[in-house]
Amino acid sequence: MNSAAHINSEIDNKSICCDDPQRIFGGELNALGLPSPIRSDRSSLFAPRGLCRHPSDGSLWLSDTGHHRVLGWQHPESGQTDADIVLGQDQGESRNRGSEAxxxxxxxxxGICAHGAGIAVADSWNHRVLIWLTLPTEQQAPDIVLGQRDFNSALANRGENHAEANTLYWPSGVLSDGERLYIADTGNRRVLIWDTKPSANGQPADRILGQSNFQCRDENGGATASAGSMRWPHALCFWQHRLCVADAGNNRVLVYNSRLPESHAQSQWILGQTDSVNSLHNGGAMGASAKSMSMPYGISSYGHWLIVADTANSRLLAWHDGHLESGAAAKALLGQIDFTHCGDNAWLEVNKHSLCWPYGIDVYQNQIAIADTGNSRVILRQLAL
Known part of the structure; x- marks a missing residue:
């Protein structure tokens, strides 16, 4: 048996995770069996989107998006329900605390990611990314802002009709290798890259993917989809030596054969579509399959595996790099009974195994954290890959 056939026989149709979640944060249900998220205490969540485990200590940081705050658990596996740290709010849940930015x-x-000794947060509707150079230990202000001149500015593209290397429009995803910073600048349909750790407010990016220049912000660069264009890039990850971009608006993932592509580079592989031109939900088919996606909003990796939050199909998919080619079928699944089903909570009542519009995902050691956004909860599960 050749090695590719052996991989097929070993990994086709695996479950991504082991049977039972190890921890669930949030997700309380009311008497009708619906989420009860509208509270401002430290244990409730409302449509959380981004999250990360910090590699320095395993702490859990998540964007409690509907409450307009970031929560941090220093020991997320301890059983403690209340967050240790709250950023962005005191006791309320209003945008910008009901005032100005x-x-x-x-x-x-x-999106939220570990960035060196600290974290970076995509503050999407303030059109900026906030950077804490060290992990917050209390409610404290960030050290650096990108996309704006200062911490009191919040206009898309700084109020201009075009983008620049130092502006942002609805940034959704952030990624760091400890020095370089990558931002999925969703509303400008591009990814920006800083070659060195940003050190000043409003510092311009050095590289750009998805557009032919820093000023253009058209969907797919003003043309049809291609291997180098984007429409609503939403999340980023490294997959061994590759950079991957969840291009949610084109219902696909772009895979670059480098962690640091040159500006305007073309992706080498495309997952979720059969070619670089198609951009339809589930490839234009009526239902889902192992080769299709619908609005992938989250992405992470685990060794040889790439894991994608296929958000509108309410499932996670995983690809093994032994089968990396454009249009390849996923080899593992979570959240549905098979690759053809795509209902929220599998069209059943919410339970500990179900998913409803998962967004952010992040792998730490052999555990995955899942922002199960439609169920207003975060799940920690052990990987079975």
Missing amino acids: SANTLNVPC
């Missing part, structure tokens, strides 16, 4: 407010925070 400042260093201590958030407005629809989305």
Whole structure:
């Protein structure tokens, strides 16, 4: 048996995770069996989107998006339900605390990542990314803002009709290798890359993917979809030596054969579509399959595996790099009984195994954290890959 056939026989149709969740944060249900999220205490969540486990200590950081705040658990596996740290709010849940943007407010925070000794947060509707150079230990202001001149500014593209290397429009995803910073600048349909750790407010990016220049913000660069264009890039991850971009608006993932592509580079592989031109939900088919996606909003990796939150299909999919080719079928699944089903909570009542519009995902050691956004909860599960 050749090696590719052996991989097929070993990994086709695996479950991504072991049977039972190890922890669930949030997700309380009312008497009707529906989520009860509208509270401002430290244990409730409302449509969380982004999350990360910090590699320095395993702490859990998540964007509690509907409450316009970031929560941090220093020991997420301890059984403690209340977050240790709250950023962006005091006791409320209003956008920018019901006032104007400042260093201590958030407005629809989305992606979050470890960035060196600290964290970076995509403060999406303030059109900025906030950077804490060290992990917050209390409610404290960030050190650096990108996309705006200062912490009190919050206009898309700084109020201009075009983009620039130092502006942002609805940034959704952030990624860091400890020095370089990558931002999925969703409303400008591009990915920006800083070659060195940003050190000043409003610092311009060095590289760009998805557009032919820093000023253009058209969907797919003003043309049809291609291997180098984007429409609503939403999340980023490294997959061994590759950079991957969840291009949610084109219902696909772009895979670059480098962690640091040159500006305007073409992706080498496309997952979720059969070619670089098709951009329809589930490839234009009536239902889902192992080769299709519908609005993938989250992405992470685990060794040889790429894991994608196929959000509108309410499932996670995983690809093995032994089968990396454009249009390849996923080899593992979570959230549905098979690759053809795609109902929210599998069209059943919410339960500990179900998913409803999963967004952010992040792998730490052999555990995955899942922002199960439609169920207003975060799940920690052990990987079975």
